[in-house]
Amino acid sequence: MERISLGHGEGGELTHQLIHDVFIRSFDHGEQARLDAAIISSSSEQIAVSTDSYVVDPIFFPGGDIGKLAITGTVNDLAVTGAVPKVITAAFMIEEGFPIRDLKHIVKSMAQEAEKAEVKIIAGDTKVVERGSVDGIFITTTGIGAIEQSYLNPESMKKGDAVIINGTIGDHGIAILSARKQLGLMTNVTSDCASLNQLIQNILRRTKGIRAMRDLTRGGLATGLVELCEDFNSTMEIEEAALPIRDEVKGACEILGFDPVYLANEGKTVIIVDANEADLVLDILHKDEYGADACLIGHVTAVTEQTGKLKLKTPVNTTRRLSRLSGMVLPRIC
């Protein structure tokens, strides 16, 4: 069988074969041969849970594919809460006629990234819908992480805290746009999609003053920081000149009229940390493959009773307020 048929989603013999041939072979870890409800031991008192659907178009792009993205995205969502991601479930919605070779490729990417991130894929589901009812393949992953220690301390956020990012912004967004070959855009930018959990745990274990973190996916750096400002009543100011942006991303943004602070990333987090520990954090980041371009991009300028604001200081020393992404339409970026 070379292509997915509706029978693969019926829950009968074909589903059984598909699960065994494609999923179990890649994901199974010995202890169980089914991908229905899984039972795991949990030694932590607190667990973090996160779910995300991936509908990225195209499904294969420079730097990754929908499978890798489904793992890194969920791993990072958990990691920024201070949790250690442990297990992931994966639900597949597949269009009738989808090539099984592509499915195997995607599943292999998931298995490889899961192994790298040290998470286990423990349960799954496969639904097949008629041609035209879904565009190829969509994946929903749900991750469960253990909060072994409460490292984050957003309540102690204070004026002067450093705002650090682990690398360049906008790579994922431009890589996807470029892969779509829309808008005549041709770049060599690859997606930054990467699991940051080990890097983040390394930072959390070696510091005491991490206030909060946020991964910068849909909505980009600006949306992520606005959410932090609102959630923790803090005002932050970031410096436009300090933002790490690849020349190619900058160029593509100029041509297309996009603002890189709103472009999606899939391997980037901001870290709000006590100013005294900013150098330590940067030092740890610079020694990591996913933090080589890390830099300080701004500071917390006030913690107030009201909702905080995000401000951008331009190279000509004017300041403007940044809001959440609104209006720009880049669907299916993740």
Next chain:
Amino acid sequence: MERISLGHGEGGELTHQLIHDVFIRSFDHGEQARLDAAIISSSSEQIAVSTDSYVVDPIFFPGGDIGKLAITGTVNDLAVTGAVPKVITAAFMIEEGFPIRDLKHIVKSMAQEAEKAEVKIIAGDTKVVERGSVDGIFITTTGIGAIEQSYLNPESMKKGDAVIINGTIGDHGIAILSARKQLGLMTNVTSDCASLNQLIQNILRRTKGIRAMRDLTRGGLATGLVELCEDFNSTMEIEEAALPIRDEVKGACEILGFDPVYLANEGKTVIIVDANEADLVLDILHKDEYGADACLIGHVTAVTEQTGKLKLKTPVNTTRRLSRLSGMVLPRIC
């Protein structure tokens, strides 16, 4: 705004509004106002995890809708493992142009069913795709349950154990087919979709000899029992004449050429129990709204070293082997 736009899936201001207006309002339980990664306390040492995507067509059908189904399906998947379902995450994939009124209706169904089943919807995700890239709305739910006590004992399954079902088979399958108005089928059958967790916990707490359970969704009774036979090396024999089937379902199956043992259910479980406790289990079932039509449908006839088989004894006293569902195409039944 009356319809979902691509902007609702961008992760910016519109997504923020949608989450607050539609999801948080229905799902929130006070302690948190975000639907990103959620943090929960877990007091059990073992937790069960299950994930399922729902692509049912049509999304509204007699007896339920895709939202109710997404809760009951995941609740039941956990319940039959012996776990007490605690929390659920929900990921929505929505087609551009989908009516917000319908979304609110679906979300309300989810909230109501979650309340009834005593589970909390704690985290979510919303992706919007272009018109034609998904058929209306698909939902993926992942449930986490606590295994407070290990009630199930499949290893002690033995010859003579009773096979009990909590009610009529095929109702969901026929209700969906009828709602599709395909095949000229018109019935008054409503879907059996229901959360069985409280009923199941009641049985587990009042008995000692429950070996195993299995909810009978895609693939129906036959596929569910074949899986149990294979997983636990037991051979079972069920009696065709004993199977509870509504006359309307029987009639529809005769006209359409379907075998009710392969039709999907969404509120049915088989219970394999020590013969000595069969009457007690039936008694508990008969007193419950979801067990009124419960009955004994067969027995375990052998536990062997090899893979078990499922046998059906016909009314004329012949016996035939049942295999997993194969070949029948009823896509998007759940």
